[in-house]
Amino acid sequence: MAYLLRVGGSIAIVAAIVAQLQHTIRNEMSGKGEVSFVVQNFFSFFTIEANVLAAAALFVGIFTLSSRGAEARGLTMFRAAATTYMATTGIVYNLLLRGVELPQGTTVGWSNEILHVVAPVIMVLDWLIAPGKRPLNSKTLWGIVTFPILWAGYTLVRGALVLDPRTGDPWYPYPFLNPHTSPNGYWSVAFYVVLIGVLIGVVGAGILRLTRVKRRA
Template sequence: MRIGFGIVRVVMAVLTIVAIVAQFVHSANFTRADGGDVGFFAVNFFSFFTIESNVGYVVVLLIGAWFMFTRSGADPEWFSILRAVITTYMVTTGIVYNLLLRNIPLPQGRTLEWSNEILHVVGPIYLLLDWLFAPGRTQLRTNVLWWIASFPIVWALYTLIRGPLAIDKLTGRPWYPYPFMNPATSANGYLSVSFYVLLIAAVILCVGFVILWISRRWPGRSAVAAVETA
């Protein structure tokens, strides 16, 4: 079973790398053809929470595959924490995309649909299944929620501070990764942005709590002794 999960993790990691690279190259070519700044585009591309979550997803899959091939028994606690964090981000990415972003029109031809589905649907579903069924997961305390919450807070601050400063020379407007983060296009400006930020924060914390609950109430096949209730 461990070897099987290791192989699947490698396959999913490669598939995701291909999806990220293909989308980056495809969009960069459009930017270049339009006379845009490819360097500016590259920073923007890796400022999407989706891309950052999927990069973390690839790292987790490759480390996890290595453990499947080289270890037996429970994973190190730090890796279970990392898995929980990235699983939370990926599941949240899938929820937010499918509830808030799926029906938003995108520039014609700039988005690879197959890549979009891998990054927003296939990846989140697989990592949740991996968390549920792959051996090696250890039980985690609920204070891991602090780790889960830390990066989204930093990302939101970075996005809101950088947004007014990141002027797209093609449009002359500030750049934000998602429409609901842009106070200039939101119905009530920063009030609307604050609402969506708090809503997504609540989703992240709820998903994270469920992920940690699963680790405590449904121990992995190789889980070590139970941890005390936090």
């Protein structure tokens, strides 16, 4: 079961990313032609970055299933981070962003569902059933939350400094991170950043807890 999840999941995620990227590029080429800009934007979405990490974790994990011992500690940490990001992506998307057209062009329906729903479920299931996880202590949580913090800082700085050449407006990957359109500007943005940060911390703590529960079992 774990083998099928990892093979099928990694293929599905890569196919979904490629399909959406190709559609985004074609859409831009038929419009303003700012292809390099929209490609940079595409890989600035936390969803895309989280799915790239998830596909890598699943793919590498395929080759560790044949081993009867525990996997390398670094791989368990990487899988824990990827699973946390994907679970958070699924929660945030379905609570805040479902039905909202994001600024990467028209979304590819099946790709969108894989990246935001199917892939998060696969990652959580893989974490629950796949053997070989190393027990991780709570200090690992700091490593897990570091990437989202850096991403949020990058997003806000880039949004303030880089203007969309097609519109002349600042570009942000998600509406709730745009201080120019949020009801209370940066206060609204700060609220959502803190809220999502807390969510990532809670999800990450739960993911880490499962490695110790599994060990005792």
